[in-house]
Amino acid sequence: MEFDELQDLARGVRQKYAAREHENYGRTWSREEIMLGFLGDVGDLAKLVQGKEGVRPREDLDEAFAHELADCLWSVMTLADSYGVDLEEAFVSTMTELNGVLDET
Template sequence: MNLPQLTLQARSLRECFDSSARRQKRPVWTRDQLMQGFVGDVGDLMKLVMAKENLRNAPPDGIDARLGHELADCLWSVLVLADEYGIDLASAFAAMVTTTSARLAPDAEH
């Protein structure tokens, strides 16, 4: 699956969350609330990474599936935030890789 397909799926899931919130008479999440949710997911991911590195107790139901789930949650947040702000994530990522690679090249002037 490519990035535009992932973005479409992320947008569709966002619409499902919004519809669910409306049915329950709750407000849909704003951009800043989406970001807050992302920060929470990153915190959950950090705990799982620490468990994977034996720095915390691992969850009793195993870690790899939960680690994959949290990584997917984080990816969803990044895709939705990029979509919300009109960021072409593929272009932004390519530009970042090009710029950073050039800066880190052995013959680059520092």
């Protein structure tokens, strides 16, 4: 799947969440609330990393770890989209810059 297809998929999920939020709360989540949700996901990911390192084992660890990584990626894609950031372009540009810096040192 191409990056723009992934972005469309993320947008579609966000639209469904927004509809559910509107039904449940009378409004959709703000960008700040999406960011707070992302922070919660990062916390969950941190616990799963501990599991991968043997500190917090669980039976479904690999599945949960992959799921949480995907949740975090969705949050990043959603935040970028909501602020008009072309994430694919920003990623390529940043990685190119970092490669150049690392090649120089």
